[in-house]
Amino acid sequence: MYGLINRAVKGLVVERFGSDAWDRIRIRAGIDEEDFISMESYDDSVTYDLVAAATEELGLEASTILEAFGGYWVEYTAVEGYGELLNSVGDTLPEFLANLDQMHARVKMAFPDLKPPRFRVSDESEEGLMLHYFSHRPGLAPLVVGLVKGLADRFDRPVEVVSMRVGEGDDEHDAFRVSYLPEGSSH
Ligand code: HEM
Structure with a gap:
């Protein structure tokens, strides 16, 4: 994945646990460079190794780290030059979620080797x-939970997010039931 992702992982760890913790995680993951280049493509194993090393150094589940990273990513991209893009994706949470593929298509103009995920919205209602x-990347469903919660915060729209596997055979995939909570409730 592009270095932008690994830079954000570093940002999250440094912000919450300090730069010593980051150095221990980086070294445990076998990464020599002090920093990542946003526009350079790194092997996916770099990101997976960082998450694995973080679980060991911090004593947290991978799902906890990935979910926290999802929330952080929404804030990080907003201040790292993608705020206008985020603003243009949708004015409401459901509109934004319906336009995720278009959003990554626009990101791909700046990151030509991007291999973005695909999303589809179904069963839309008042609730x-x-x-x-x-x-094609395994194990990232908790990341999407954190992303959706981060977006919900952005739109001030409290939600509950439940992760599940749906579909059969070739169509089996991760899906998330996003339920709106009454205004003013926290998740
Ligand atoms: C403007 C803000 C955003 C930018 C610049 C951006 C960019 C990226 C980049 C560079 C990657 C790594 C993929 C690669 O290098 O091949 C990625 C992956 C990903 N993005 Fe975004 N993204 C943004 C917002 C979002 C949002 C709001 C979501 C919400 C669902 C999202 C969902 C994901 C997921 C789940 C992945 C992991 C890769 C995978 O599932 O295969 N992104 N994105």
């Missing part, structure tokens, strides 16, 4: 919606 997630 919520289902978000379907398709990726």
Whole structure:
């Protein structure tokens, strides 16, 4: 994945646990460079190794780290030059979620080797919606939970997010039931 992702992983760790913790995680993951180049493509194993090393150094589950990273990513991209793009994706949470593929298509103009996931919205109602997630990368469903919660915060729209596997055979994939909570409730 592009270095932008690994830079954000570093940003999250440094912000919450300090730069010593980051150095221990980086070294445990076998990464020599002090930093990542946003526009350079790194092997996916770099990101996976960082998450694995972080679980060991911090004593946290991978799902906890990935979910926290999802929330952080929404804030990080907003201040790292993608705020306008985020603003243009949608004015409401459901509109934004329906336009995720268009958003990554625009990101791909700046990151030509991008291999973005695909998303599809179904079962939209007053109560919520289902978000379907398709990726060739395994194990990232908790990341999407954190992303959706981060977006919900951005729109001040409290939600509950439940992760599940749906579909059969070739169509089996991760999906998320996003339920709107009453205004003012926290998740
Ligand atoms: C403007 C903000 C955003 C930018 C610049 C961006 C960019 C990227 C980049 C560079 C990657 C790594 C993929 C690669 O290098 O091949 C990625 C992956 C990903 N993005 Fe975004 N993204 C943004 C917002 C979002 C949002 C709001 C979501 C919400 C669902 C999202 C969902 C994902 C997921 C789940 C992945 C992991 C890769 C996978 O599932 O295969 N992104 N994105």
